Amino acid sequence: MAAGSRKAGAVAYQALALGAVTAALWFLISNTAANLEARRIASGFGFLAREAGFEIGESFFLRYSAGDSYLRALAVGLTNTLMVAALGIVGATALGTLIGLARLAHNALLQTLARAYVEFLRNVPLLVQLFFWYALITEALPHPRLAHELLPGLFVTNRGIFFPLPGSVPHLEGFNFTGGAALTPEFAALLIGLVAYTAAFIAEIVRAGVLAVERGQLDAAHALGLTPGQTTRLVVLPQALRVIVPPLTSQYLNLAKNSSLAVAIGFPDLVSIANTTINQTGQAIEGVAIIMAVYLTVSLSISAFMNWYNARVALR
Amino acid sequence: MNRALTIVLAFLVAAALVPFAQWALVDAVWRPDPDACRAAHGACWGFIVEKHRFILFGTYPYDEQWRPAVATILLLALWIASAVRGFWRAWLAALWAAGLGVIGVLMWGGLFGLPYVENERWGGLILTLLLTTIGLAAAFPLSIALALGRRSDLPAIRALCIVYIELIRGVPLVSLLFMASVMLPLFLPGGMTIDKLARAQIALVLFAAAYLAEVVRGGLQAIPRGQYDAAAAVGLDYWSAMRAVILPQALRIAVPPLVNTCIGFFKDTSLVLIIGLFDLLSTIKVALTEPAWTGFGVEAYLFAALVYFVFCFAMSRYSQRFERERPVKDVVLREPA
DSSP states (O other): OHHHHHHHHHHHHHHHHHHHHHHHHHHHHHHHHHHHHHTTOOOSSGGGGSBOOOOOSOOSSSOOOTTSBHHHHHHHHHHHHHHHHHHHHHHHHHHHHHHHHHHTOSOHHHHHHHHHHHHHHHTSOHHHHHHHHHHIIIIISOOGGGOEEEETTEEEETTEEEEOBTTBOOEEETTEEESSEEEOHHHHHHHHHHHHHHHHHHHHHHHHHHHTSOHHHHHHHHHTTOOHHHIIIIIIHHHHHHHHHHHHHHHHHHHHHHGGGHHHHTOOOHHHHHHHHHHHHOOHHHHHHHHHHHHHHHHHHHHHHHHHHHHHHSOO | OHHHHHHHHHHHHHHHHHHHHIIIIISOBOSSOHHHHHHSSSOBTHHHHHHHHHHHHTTSOGGGTHHHHHHHHHHHHHHHHHHOGGGOSHHHHHHHHHHHHHHHHHHHOOSTTOOOOOGGGOOBHHHHHHHHHHHHHHHHHHHHHHHHHHTOSOHHHHHHHHHHHHHHHHSOHHHHHHIIIIIHHHHSOTTOOOOHHHHHHHHHHHHHHHHHHHHHHHHHHTSOHHHHHHHHHTTOOHHHHIIIIIHHHHHHHTHHHHHHHHHHHHHHGGGGGGGTOOBHHHHHHHHTTSGGGTTOHHHHHHHHHHHHHHHHHHHHHHHHHHHHHSOOOSOOOOOOO
16 A cells, blocks of 8 residues: 555656656747747758858868858867867876876975976866966967077967978968968967866876775785886776776866867857857857757767776776 | 986976066066056066956946945855854854845845946956855755756656756856857747846856766765665655755765865856856956057966965865865765766
8 A cells, every 4th residue: 555655656756747847848949939930030950051151260171161051160160179179188188197197206396296286277267277378379479570489390479389290391471470280379278278277187087096006006016026117007007097087087078068168269169160150140049959969979979988998997 | 316306396497487486576567557567578467456446346336346345255254154064054044045135235236225236237256256156056956856866766757867967967068158148038938038147147057056966966875775774764754864864964975076066166157258247257358358458368367367266275175174074984985977
């Protein structure tokens, strides 16, 4: 009897919750439909084929001009997002690992410096850091005509960072450099900001992972006569990775999502191009839906890959 | 080897710090004089001196700026009082309600002879603090409901909570803010409007709730099965067991990661700049657009970084101390990935 009434209660609760959510969704959807009709906005993705009519500052793989469609503009935004996220993940992992290991170093000064880095970088909003790097590049670096040549062919200027490619070396022409390849100030600021910020979090993860390896394991490796290099590679790393990979995954996801802050410093990532598209076409719902669908796909892909990797390093 | 490394590092640190100190202190200009700033080689702190009222209070009417100043101090006092564990009693909630009421009266006015100030004119530090406070206060109960729902035995409830939490955590905050600023007006029945500040606040609440829910869930997972059994054995129903046995322990365990989530949220409120709200970072950015003062972004954002750092560092120190003084024994708290 009691079990029966509890079961009835459970069904009633769930029916109530589903009913409430459905009613809320129906309310929002019907309001939206009425509002769109009142404003004479046609919904749908037909606008994607129309001419975009705006220029995009930089594009890595796709050719694009203002005459191309919105769809192509958004594709350029997507490749820019993926590019900065991929480079950011590689850079943040490398820098974060170095700083995490520096926090464990025997040298007290090195330890203190690494700790100061982590404390400062992770306690300041990423957006502030992006603005800071952007201001530093555009205000403090010299004009191309007075450019620093850090390494042969590598020029650091307030118009961006220029570096040589095989067969093409940057050289001054008029007021700017041509030839070689360039990182625009926007891209450089975004990448530096994402790498520096995320590295602070990754450093703490790496440190915790290494500390999680028991002291006895090192003694055992030493007793077996393994060299320090072998100990790191064969004993510490495989065990530390098991602790490191799950939280590292969420840092990668954060970095990918944080790349959307590009919109604030004018780097043409997916969000800023979708934003321009929304402003020009008024297709707010479709624009936001595209942003969300893309990020959900990217997030799920990174999760799936890291879960696969985690299963490989996990205990069997 | 170790000593050599120390010497090399000390040399590198000095090589970086000495020019920085030269720029930031020795050659710096503290007078609010843009021409002197441009002539000097050092930092232009005069920008901060000149613009401090605007940075702190935004476009709030100049003669009334004592009101956001008092509100800021009041709000900070409430936060500091809440950090004292001995004050975690029912009266603290009453104090918060009263405090927020006073802050509302101060900010809006229209009572006791204070002129009315619409919230479009609020800005600066108080806006950042209010977005954080109200965001957390509204998101916290929602997050408890979501965490309980995600661990519920009822499949429909569980599915709804999982979809909500993962959907919000899967997309960037920027997209939620866009949604609030451009789509929310479409969601409402014709003729009903909602101002920009409230829209941003709703997006921030929905966002924070999903992240807090995962931390609360971590706390719930750390409670040993025996506690649930014991609560059932003494005849408590689900809600009584949660209220009297499970949640008090789970939330206690979750305090350090909850504080970390709060720090993250405090930093994330800076994103409202993207949809055109005048928070602390936004007022600094706008102050830089005045022609006389353009080009001092490095100084301005270093100042912004310092202000945010003071708040976040204090909170993270608090969370670390809490963890040290009251270590959680015998339970392993897993922060959800």
